[in-house]
Amino acid sequence: MTVTDTGAVGLGRDQLTTLYETMCTAAALDTRLLNGIKRGEFATVTWPSRGQEAIPAALGLALRPDDRLVTTYRGLHDHVAKGVPLTEIIGEVLGTSVGASKGKGGTMHISDPAHGVMMTTGIVGSGVPVAVGLALAAQKQGGDRVTVVTFGDGATNTGSFHEGVNLAATWKLPVVFLCQNNLYAEMTPVEETMAIQHVADRAIGVGMVGVTVDGNDPVATYRVIKEAVDRARAGGGPTLVEAVTFRFEGHYAGDSAKYIPAEQLAEMREYDPMVTFPVTLLDSGFTRAELDAIKAAAEQAVEEAVRTVLAAPAPDLAEIQLDVYADGLVVTHD
Numbered sequence: 132m133t134v135t136d137t138g139a140v141g142l143g144r145d146q147l148t149t150l151y152e153t154m155c156t157a158a159a160l161d162t163r164l165l166n167g168i169k170r171g172e173f174a175t176v177t178w179p180s181r182g183q184e185a186i187p188a189a190l191g192l193a194l195r196p197d198d199r200l201v202t203t204y205r206g207l208h209d210h211v212a213k214g215v216p217l218t219e220i221i222g223e224v225l226g227t228s229v230g231a232s233k234g235k236g237g238t239m240h241i242s243d244p245a246h247g248v249m250m251t252t253g254i255v256g257s258g259v260p261v262a263v264g265l266a267l268a269a270q271k272q273g274g275d276r277v278t279v280v281t282f283g284d285g286a287t288n289t290g291s292f293h294e295g296v297n298l299a300a301t302w303k304l305p306v307v308f309l310c311q312n313n314l315y316a317e318m319t320p321v322e323e324t325m326a327i328q329h330v331a332d333r334a335i336g337v338g339m340v341g342v343t344v345d346g347n348d349p350v351a352t353y354r355v356i357k358e359a360v361d362r363a364r365a366g367g368g369p370t371l372v373e374a375v376t377f378r379f380e381g382h383y384a385g386d387s388a389k390y391i392p393a394e395q396l397a398e399m400r401e402y403d404p405m406v407t408f409p410v411t412l413l414d415s416g417f418t419r420a421e422l423d424a425i426k427a428a429a430e431q432a433v434e435e436a437v438r439t440v441l442a443a444p445a446p447d448l449a450e451i452q453l454d455v456y457a458d459g460l461v462v463t464h465d
């Protein structure tokens with residue numbers, strides 16, 4: 132197990148811009164949805180990721196468009212990073228016909244194979260074996276496509292996780308296991324469910340590379356994920372990446388998060404990537420005006436997408452069985 136330090140920036144201006152654009156879009160999306168729910172503008176449920184923006188931004192930069200992703204209910208940022216259009220994401224969260232699954236999936240079940248998003252799941256840990264299956268298919272097909280699966284620290288306590296990583300390591304499958312360790316599983320602090328300090332240590336038991344990185348540092352996280360993706364693509368097998376971060380909102384929209392101690396919240400705010408990364412960017416030659424413009428453009432794009440979605444019709448009743456069964460099979464009830 133290696134713990135990386137953040138190191139010098141060393142990325143090009145375009146890459147840094149992409150990282151910040153993705154982070155701003157993800158943060159704006161989270162905030163806009165939460166605010167809309169709070170003021171009764173729409174009724175839906177989301178699982179916020181405010182604070183975790185650096186990890187998906189790094190992931191998006193490290194992946195090719197044809198690489199595959201499996202994610203969770205807390206995956207809206209991952210969808211943004213993988214290029215799923217905002218109208219498809221918001222459309223699905225709000226259950227309208229312009230959603231990625233035409234409004235039939237909801238926040239927990241966004242899939243968009245055209246952008247490589249194969250599954251979003253609400254069953255903790257269940258994405259791992261699915262990603263391993265996708266990686267096995269890629270290996271059998273002989274291409275160099277990589278699959279990434281993201282999950283929380285709590286998911287690494289499930290049987291699915293342990294079975295999946297073991298098989299992937301044994302068969303050297305092209306998959307990256309990306310744990311977004313936000314220090315809580317739902318309302319339970321990580322130390323109450325794990326006797327080890329680093330999730331990445333779990334890689335040792337199956338003979339796989341495991342790396343822990345500061346998940347609030349998008350540059351360091353990008354480097355670690357890129358190395359893991361390159362290794363998988365070159366036939367070197369899977370990696371378990373643990374990106375340590377923090378979630379500033381409750382487990383779900385409406386959860387007051389009272390179980391997070393005030394001192395911990397205050398301390399972690401110092402490491403909020405939406406605060407620290409702009410400082411890095413200013414040190415790297417960006418101007419405050421440039422950063423403000425990126426943030427404003429992201430907020431405007433989210434606002435326009437919300438407007439489009441709210442003007443879209445609900446899914447048609449005739450739609451209800453389409454895309455649910457295998458092609459051509461429609462079940463009817465007399």
Ligand SMILES: Cc1ncc(C[n+]2csc(CCOP(=O)(O)OP(=O)(O)O)c2C)c(N)n1
Binds near residue numbers: 285
């Ligand atoms: C198999 C299963 N058990 C329990 C739950 C209830 N549940 C929903 S989220 C969650 C916590 C998961 O924590 P973690 O994997 O750390 O992800 P996070 O929510 O922190 O991103 C639990 C236990 C579930 N959805 N699936």
